[in-house]
Amino acid sequence: MSRAPDPLLDSDPVRVADYRLLGRLGSGGQGVVYLGEDETGRRVAVKLLRRAVAAGAGLTVAQFTAEIEASRRVAAFCTARVLGTGEVGGEPYVVSEYVEGPTLAQRVAERGTLTGAELDRLAIGTMTALAAIHQAGVVHRDFKPANVLLGRDGPRVIDFGIARDMDAETVTGENIVGTPPYMAPEQLDGRRVGPQADMFAWGSVMVYAASGHPAFGLHPLPVVINRILNGEPDLGPLSGDLRELVAACLSKDPADRPSSMRALLRLLGMRDGAPGLLEKGRDRAKPPRTGPAPVGARTTLPSVPRRRRGIAVGVAALLLAGAATAGTVLALRQPEPAATSPASGQAAADTREDTTPGVTSRGTMQPTATRRVRIPDSGIVLHEHPEDALRVQSYRFNGCCDENSAFVRDEGKDTFHKVGNFQEPVVAPGGRVISIIPTVGLINPGYSYVRLTDRAGRRETRLRLVDSPLETYDPHWTIDGRHLLLTVYEGVGDDRRSRGFVIVDVERNTVDVVRIADENDEAHQYVWGPGEDTVLHPSPGGVVRVHARDGGLIRTLRNVGVLTRDDGGTVAGLGPVFSTRCPDDRKNVCMWDLNGVKKGVLRLPRGADFGGWMDERHFFATTTEGTTRRIRLYDADGEPLRLLAELPKKEFDQSVLWWS
Numbered sequence: 001m002s003r004a005p006d007p008l009l010d011s012d013p014v015r016v017a018d019y020r021l022l023g024r025l026g027s028g029g030q031g032v033v034y035l036g037e038d039e040t041g042r043r044v045a046v047k048l049l050r051r052a053v054a055a056g057a058g059l060t061v062a063q064f065t066a067e068i069e070a071s072r073r074v075a076a077f078c079t080a081r082v083l084g085t086g087e088v089g090g091e092p093y094v095v096s097e098y099v100e101g102p103t104l105a106q107r108v109a110e111r112g113t114l115t116g117a118e119l120d121r122l123a124i125g126t127m128t129a130l131a132a133i134h135q136a137g138v139v140h141r142d143f144k145p146a147n148v149l150l151g152r153d154g155p156r157v158i159d160f161g162i163a164r165d166m167d168a169e170t171v172t173g174e175n176i177v178g179t180p181p182y183m184a185p186e187q188l189d190g191r192r193v194g195p196q197a198d199m200f201a202w203g204s205v206m207v208y209a210a211s212g213h214p215a216f217g218l219h220p221l222p223v224v225i226n227r228i229l230n231g232e233p234d235l236g237p238l239s240g241d242l243r244e245l246v247a248a249c250l251s252k253d254p255a256d257r258p259s260s261m262r263a264l265l266r267l268l269g270m271r272d273g274a275p276g277l278l279e280k281g282r283d284r285a286k287p288p289r290t291g292p293a294p295v296g297a298r299t300t301l302p303s304v305p306r307r308r309r310g311i312a313v314g315v316a317a318l319l320l321a322g323a324a325t326a327g328t329v330l331a332l333r334q335p336e337p338a339a340t341s342p343a344s345g346q347a348a349a350d351t352r353e354d355t356t357p358g359v360t361s362r363g364t365m366q367p368t369a370t371r372r373v374r375i376p377d378s379g380i381v382l383h384e385h386p387e388d389a390l391r392v393q394s395y396r397f398n399g400c401c402d403e404n405s406a407f408v409r410d411e412g413k414d415t416f417h418k419v420g421n422f423q424e425p426v427v428a429p430g431g432r433v434i435s436i437i438p439t440v441g442l443i444n445p446g447y448s449y450v451r452l453t454d455r456a457g458r459r460e461t462r463l464r465l466v467d468s469p470l471e472t473y474d475p476h477w478t479i480d481g482r483h484l485l486l487t488v489y490e491g492v493g494d495d496r497r498s499r500g501f502v503i504v505d506v507e508r509n510t511v512d513v514v515r516i517a518d519e520n521d522e523a524h525q526y527v528w529g530p531g532e533d534t535v536l537h538p539s540p541g542g543v544v545r546v547h548a549r550d551g552g553l554i555r556t557l558r559n560v561g562v563l564t565r566d567d568g569g570t571v572a573g574l575g576p577v578f579s580t581r582c583p584d585d586r587k588n589v590c591m592w593d594l595n596g597v598k599k600g601v602l603r604l605p606r607g608a609d610f611g612g613w614m615d616e617r618h619f620f621a622t623t624t625e626g627t628t629r630r631i632r633l634y635d636a637d638g639e640p641l642r643l644l645a646e647l648p649k650k651e652f653d654q655s656v657l658w659w660s
Helices: 051-056 061-073 104-111 116-135 195-211 221-230 240-249 260-267
Strands: 019-027 031-037 043-049 082-088 091-097 148-151 154-157 311-314 328-330 371-374 381-384 392-397 405-409 416-421 423-427 433-438 447-454 460-467 470-477 483-490 497-505 510-515 534-539 543-548 553-557 569-571 575-581 589-592 598-602 609-613 618-625 628-635 640-648 655-659
Touching: 019 043, 104 148, 104 195, 116 148, 116 154, 116 195, 116 240, 116 260, 195 240, 195 260, 240 260, 392 416, 392 423, 405 423, 416 423, 416 433, 423 470, 423 655, 433 470, 447 470, 460 470, 460 497, 460 510, 497 534, 575 598, 575 609, 640 655
Parallel strands: none
Antiparallel strands: 019 031, 031 043, 043 091, 082 091, 148 154, 311 328, 311 655, 371 381, 381 640, 392 405, 392 655, 405 416, 423 433, 433 447, 447 460, 470 483, 483 497, 497 510, 534 543, 543 553, 569 575, 575 589, 589 598, 609 618, 618 628, 628 640
16 A cells, blocks of 8 residues: 655645645655645646756756656556646656555565565566657666556556656766666766666666665665676575576676567567567667776877966865865966956955956956856856956766766856766866866776866776775866876775875876875875976975975975965966965965975955965955855955855855866
């Protein structure tokens, strides 16, 4: 029997479109499912989705609603028909046929696992539903026990809230949407996602039905992801032909999994699959092998002109992996001094646009902004000038599962496209090369790696960096975009320590790993020194160590303060310097040359947190004003010039923005 719905909460709507809501059937990461009824008394299931679900799929709400409509092509047998879609209060909703009966998850929790004919009926019924879904050209992408209803007339597959059209250009593994224990490897490591991902999920659901646990366990998320990518499934008590079919569906390579039609015919006793009987073009074809290039494979990447390197506001700690990035600012420098000094004067501190003409010199940040760019499905607003040397080229939201999403700006546009989940994408100076590193160490196959791809994502090199238990994070580009610096860490949480650094030569596709014995009792990242022929690293007691690129210790600078995460570079009037929190007043920033001579002091405005130098004459800092976090551009005298970005404080704590 199905459970009675829970009462509505005070925050719940009482109506959605023409449907009166009677109670809650369930809630989860995607949204809330309500029991509703229309004017005739017909009962329906109304799912109100969070906007973030649409954003996680790389779509606007309107586009997402249109994609849901594709599921209405699915034949009604063995599925709960989608009756309508729409939008209310900025959030999409899906209305579907109400099927009375428990979910598979409820059934197993309350009465135990399935065996014999009951398990066989579940396998055949759900596979029939997937065959119908795939024949309609749709990929479900979230097939799991909670989305299988055990109705009186047999199992029904429900919840097309995140289903996607197979022909949709954005159906890729870079857009991870689903429930991790039932996700296919291609949903986690950047390969194309098609109906074979549903087949993988089906295999894990069958294991759950027979054993009470999915094929790769119910462990913490990083462990589950690692097992899906690298481990073998636990098939529990499954036996005979069903065990053999489930094992095939759980193959790491989607090309080795059977199609839903072929699998259905096998369940019906046709072991050869009779491929011509039911299958149609798209279902017969195996998916292309579009995974990342083999480790160490060489791909010629486009050359990059000499420009400034990127800078990031890393505003939250890396989730799960634990590499410290809170407040991180990775620096930039211009290779040449700005031709014109920036004008002084404070920009408006509200959301009005700056209209005062700025300087016209190239290669620097302009002291005014002329337009705003709003990042979709967020409260982040960027303030930009067409002649700014730097713009936000990538960003990442921190969260769990499909909410941990990374985006890269479309070249020459104000739009962004998704490049993956649990990824850190950084666009190199020049804008043609992107480095992408995983932000969860346990998803790596026994080693850390970096993916180097062109802007269009058509060519890719994947380079192996260090072997476990070592991991690499915190990327810093050189000005010319030819070398990438990453810090090597070991351990997790409070036990994490820095163990050296890695330098990646993008043109040669080579990796130099430098191990350094360090007395630090914390995890500190390495940064480029001024001139980029040195690497700097903080040590306890206000000590900064200067290393050559090969790791050799050049000198130790004492009593200079805590090194910032800003790379060294040239500041107008001071020459090549690096920055620290001043040893006598950590609210201010001191600039030093590589001989330990103090060249200047930057006195920060009250309440401002130093981020880094944008060019030779401008730095940026962040302030909190009520519930809003603002990122402002300042001149070298500490005078505020303009807004660079503003966002709700909560989103600031969960986002990373990269300027390059």
